[in-house]
């Protein structure tokens with residue numbers, strides 16, 4: 001893995017994962033999942049919503065953070081079960097402003113991209129995987145370089161900091177049926193970021 005990408009395999013035990021999923025159920029009831037569009041107007045295969053002061057959003061005007069869900073309601077607060085992982089790995093000096101919730105059904109994927117809609121790249125990006133396994137690919141900070149693949153499993157946590165903060169990364173596929181955490185299957189990824 002490049003630079004300072006840190007991988008914590010099975011950091012969350014079954015009980016912690018189940019508690020997180022219960023919290024996320026409450027979130028999605030208030031701020032339903034939606035399919036953002038790319039700048040070309042094509043709906044993304046991943047459905048998403050957010051919690052925190054900001055939510056990540058995309059449409060023909062491009063990638064950005066918004067203060068409200070598309071419904072107009074503010075995003076729900078980031079669940080404590082999720083914040084505690086940030087405190088453990090990043091510390092308590094600052095909280096994340098956004099926890100993006102990505103939901104992948106069996107066909108969803110995410111192309112190689114950098115996370116660069118934030119103001120200060122000295123804060124890491126923390127990513128939590130729940131549900132079905134996924135094939136994560138990570139490369140260098142320039143497009144087109146060599147990449148490495150890693151199978152992310154439920155309860156795994158990834159921290160992209162330092163040289164890895166701007167590494168290109170994406171999800172090539174998920175592996176349906178590899179986890180029983182989510183009753184209807186699929187994969188959830190939580191991405192915590194400091195925005196401004």
Ligand SMILES: O=C(O)CCC(=O)C(=O)O
Pocket residue numbers: 100102110115127136169170171189191
């Ligand atoms: O699903 C993942 O593991 C990665 C998600 C991601 O890269 C993002 O939302 O920016």
Ligand SMILES: [Fe+2]
Pocket residue numbers: 113114115169
């Ligand atoms: Fe990303």
